Each structure stands twice: as C-alpha cells, then as structure tokens.
Amino acid sequence: MNYLPVNVLRNTDMSDSSLNGVTATDNYRLLVPCEDGHVTEEDIDNSNRPVVILEYGEILGSPHFKPQTDGYHHSMFGGNFVYTSDSRFSRKYGRQPIAVHDRFEA
Numbered sequence: 001m002n003y004l005p006v007n008v009l010r011n012t013d014m015s016d017s018s019l020n021g022v023t024a025t026d027n028y029r030l031l032v033p034c035e036d037g038h039v040t041e042e043d044i045d046n047s048n049r050p051v052v053i054l055e056y057g058e059i060l061g062s063p064h065f066k067p068q069t070d071g072y073h074h075s076m077f078g079g080n081f082v083y084t085s086d087s088r089f090s091r092k093y094g095r096q097p098i099a100v101h102d103r104f105e106a
Contacts (some may be wrong), residue, residue, distance in 0.1 A: 002033035003025065003039040005090055009097050015041040018078025021102030022052045022067050030087060034088050048100060054100065055081065056093070063093065066101040078103035 008030065010016065016024045021069045023030070029051045031039055054065035064080060066075045067097055081097035083089070 001033055001041060002035060002037035003044070004034040004037040004084060004086055005039065006030050006032050006054075006084045006089065008100075009081040009083055010078065016079060018080060018100075018103045019105070021078045021080075021100070022054075023078060023080035023082070023100050023102050025051050030082060032056065032082065032089070034092050038086055046089070049071045057101075058069070062099075064101050073104055075101035076103040076105070077101050 005028075008027045010023065018059045023040045028047060031037075031044075031051050032054050033056060044053075055068050057064055057066060064077070077099050078101070080100055080102070082100055083097035
C-alpha cells in the first residue's frame with residue numbers, strides 16, 4: 001500500500017474539540033491510503049519520524065478518516081478536516097476536505 005501526506009484544516013480561532021486527537025497534535029505527519037501515492041510502507045519503516053495513518057470509512061454514506069487503532073475504538077468528529085492539493089487525493093476521495101474522527105472518549 002502507498003500513502004499521501006495530507007494537511008490539517010481547522011477553525012482559524014484555533015479551537016479544537018478533538019481532545020488532543022491526531023489532528024491537534026500531528027499536523028505534519030498524517031498519511032492517507034492512496035494506491036498511486038508516493039510514500040511507501042518501506043519509506044515509513046525507514047523513517048526516523050513516526051507517522052499517523054488515517055483509515056478511510058463511511059457512516060451513513062458520509063466519508064471520514066480515523067487513526068488506525070488496535071481493535072475497536074469508537075471515534076467521533078473532533079472538528080478538523082484533512083485535504084491536500086495533490087490531484088491523486090481528489091481522484092480517490094473527491095475535491096472536498098474530509099472530516100477526521102479523532103476524538104476518543106472513555
């Protein structure tokens with residue numbers, strides 16, 4: 001599998017409802033799955049910086065991403081979106097920013 005790096009889009013007043021989710025803390029190391037992306041699993045393994053891979057999902061037909069987790073974790077929308085101007089993203093996921101469900105509560 002290959003991946004694309006994405007940027008976090010958030011409210012300009014810097015309010016964040018993700019309870020320190022990945023979009024609040026990891027703005028520059030988020031990746032989304034993309035078959036023709038330029039980041040490979042080997043690149044990730046050889047990197048000295050950790051990355052966060054977002055999984056694609058849908059709830060009632062509405063697309064969203066969430067961090068990969070070990071097992072079941074219920075996630076909610078924390079108020080932030082991801083997007084990149086890379087045309088490979090828009091071909092795979094559409095031309096709109098996509099919500100990230102990175103708010104986890106106990």
